[in-house]
Amino acid sequence: MDFKQYAAHIWAVADLLRGDYKQADYGKVILPLTVLRRLDSVLAPTKAAVLAEYPRTANLPPEMAEMVLNQKSGLSFYNHSPFDFERLISDPNNVAANLRHYINGFSQNAREILEHFEFDHQITKLDSANLLFMVLKKFQEIDLHPKTVSPLAMGYIFEELIRKFAESSNETAGEHFTPREVIRLMVNLLFLQDRDILTKKGIVKTIYDPACGTGGMLSVAEEYLHELNDEARLEAFGQELNPESYAICKADMLIKGHRADNIKLGNSFTQDQLPDAKFDYVLSNPPFGVEWKKAEKVIKAEHEKLGHAGRFGAGLPRISDGSLLFLQHMTSKMKNTAEGTRLAIVFNGSPLFSGAAGSGESEIRRWLLERDMLEGIVALPDQLFYNTGIATYIWIVTNRKALERKGKVQLLNAVSFSQKMTRSLGNKRNIITEGQLAEITQLYGEFQDGEHCKVFPNEAFGYRRLTVERPQRDDKGRPVTDKKGNPKADGSLRDFENVPLLEDADAYFKREVFPHVPDAFLDETKTKEGYEINFTRYFYEYQPLRSLQDIRADIMRLETQTEGLLNQVIEA
Structure with missing residues (x-):
């Protein structure tokens, strides 16, 4: 099965919930149980070794005990409960108590994931409705072992389930994840000039997403780096506001053997959980046009008290759109070294031109351009995203431009590089094919004026x-x-x-x-x-008006058709 079929198979468990759960709440059961079943499957090969070692760790300090059990599990998490999905369904009469015992057997970093899903409430509800055993039995029958479902495929399945959950609850799927081809293009452009660096043996780089959702961008970046160099390591960091998305992202990091503690929960503006960290790469698709009134007090205080020593020294945009706040937050994570940092962010059209001279938006653009940090902007095809059909753009920002790019900005018009989907997903009706991704990336790398590309001095x-x-x-x-x-x-x-x-x-x-x-x-x-x-304006192509003869011919043809229809009505 492909990932959509797998996701549909998992979502079919919702048939059991119908009547006892509203459709909008199906995901509250299905998402955490998918995570739990995946964790269970990943730990299965080393489960016996962990159970045998666990009694011997009773007198060890907690940190030492955790290190020993992680070594036995071969991962950065473990479960010391004797239960697994097989044993849970073997005792139908005590399934709720046993499930809670099983969840409590996870290491703290894994247990926290289930806590952010608030899954204990669902255990009580399912048990009261006599559904808990049947639902667990359905999940026990779903094979999520890594040999069957790769980490990348599991990421796709999570995202497809989230999309289904978002649709059923009338939420916005795009708030949770970004289309894979858009992420791949962003990663292509981020890594484009670093291929020589990234193919070195044993290279270790860091990447950060301040609105990481379920971790799709971080996963695709890691996947691409491994394509370049299977010995390279990408240390991923992120922060996410939505607890469920955070929980899924953290689960994905655990399953892949990454440090799940690198993923933080909270508002990146008001609760920056990585205040002093700097990264090699930063990328994000923050929400479009979201107001920042709730964070206004904290952001204004930092702007006024710290100025450029803080994150928002360049200026504050209008309260109705925090897009350029995300950009400033991301630039604050740049390394101030010769290595520097490359940054990619998705925006709608507003950050390009909103705000008159002297406004917050204009001052932020001025700050960016006068410091020669804006490398390029790529205009994307429309109808690429699940939650909007409006025009979108990828901005590439860096404090280490290549010599030939210094003092210049590249604009790449890629609006025609798409293909219609056979079936739309929400507002997403177009896709960028692999060939088109390669062509866009090549055009960006060539850095030459042409039909789709124009290069300007910053002052332009x-x-x-x-x-x-x-x-x-x-x-x-x-x-x-x-x-x-x-x-x-x-x-x-x-x-x-x-x-x-x-x-x-x-x-x-x-x-x-x-x-x-x-x-x-x-x-x-x-x-x-x-x-x-x-x-x-830079890519506007004049479309000549139709001639009067053509217009007259169309009118005469319509009149002839109308006259024929009238005759049919009269004769009838």
């Missing part, structure tokens, strides 16, 4: 916002002046002009304004600098 995205004034006039129409003879401005006639930084403001004024408004003058004390990236 900056502009001066000029305040154009016109004088007040008295009853006789003469300009009103101050004591120094300077004209007084009439606020009702005030206008503004945005002039590119690469163009001389006075020359622009004389050419574009003065010939049309001879009495206009600039108030240079009000000039502001701003930055925006009007992506669409």
Whole structure:
């Protein structure tokens, strides 16, 4: 079975829940039991060795006992309970007590996962409805052994189950995970210039996702690194706000033998659980257009008190969209060394241009560009994501640009690189194929102007916002002046002009304004600098209007068809 069939097979357990559970609550049973069954299957080969060793650890310090039992399990977690799924279903009359005993036998890092699912409530509910044994029996019959289901396939299954849960509860699946081809493209672009480094024997790198969801981005990054170098190790770190997504991500890390403690629970803005950590790679798909009012007090305090010594020194965006806060948080995790850090983040169109000169958004873009940290932006095809069909973009940010990229920004228009899916999933109707992924990656790596790619100096995205004034006039129409003879401005006639930084403001004024408004003058004390990236403008292609002859022919054809229909109605 492929992962969708596997997920459908697991989700079919919901047939037992119908009537006792609302459809929106199916996932509260199915998700934690899937995790539990997977943990059970992974531990099965070393279960006997752990049980034999456990009594001998009774007098050891907890840390030492844990280390010994982990060695016996061959993983970073274990279970010392005599129960497993086979033994649980062999005693139907005591299944609730035995299941709790089994869960309590897990090491703390694994037990915490089940606690964040709040699964103990479901044990009580299932037992009261006489469903617990039947549900456990169904899961016992599902083979989730690593030899049958690889870690990567298990990740796909988790994500498909979450999508089903999100659909059944009318939640947004996209809040939990990102399409695999989008992650793969982000990872391609992150690792693109580091292939020589990453293929070295025994290389160890770190990666971080501040909104890691179920860990999809971290998993794909690890998978790709192993394709480059099966001896390389990618130490994954993440933080997630949603307890269920956090629990699944942590379970995935445990199963793969990673340090599950690297995955943290909480709001990355207000509870940064890795405040001093720096990473080689940072990537994320934060929620689009989410307001940050709940975190406003903490974020503003850090901005005002710490400035650039904190995370949000560049500026604060409008309260309705925290996207650029995520970007600043991620840049704070960059290594300030020669190695530096590469960062990839998915945004909608808003962070490109929202906010006028002097606004928080514009100042953040200015900070990024003036420090030469924005390497490139890739416009993605529409309808790629499960929860939105709007335009999306991957930003690549780094503090170690290649020499040929210094002082420049690459824009890559990949909106046409997609293929229609045979069956849509929510709002996701398109997919980027393997061949298209390779082509986009190649175009980005070539770094040359062409049909899909344009390279600009950083300053090309900056502009001066000029305040154009016109004088007040008295009853006789003469300009009103101050004591120094300077004209007084009439606020009702005030206008503004945005002039590119690469163009001389006075020359622009004389050419574009003065010939049309001879009495206009600039108030240079009000000039502001701003930055925006009007992506669409750089790739706009003029579509000529249809000729009048073509339009007339269409109208005549429609009239002929309409006349025929009227005759049929009359004759009938």
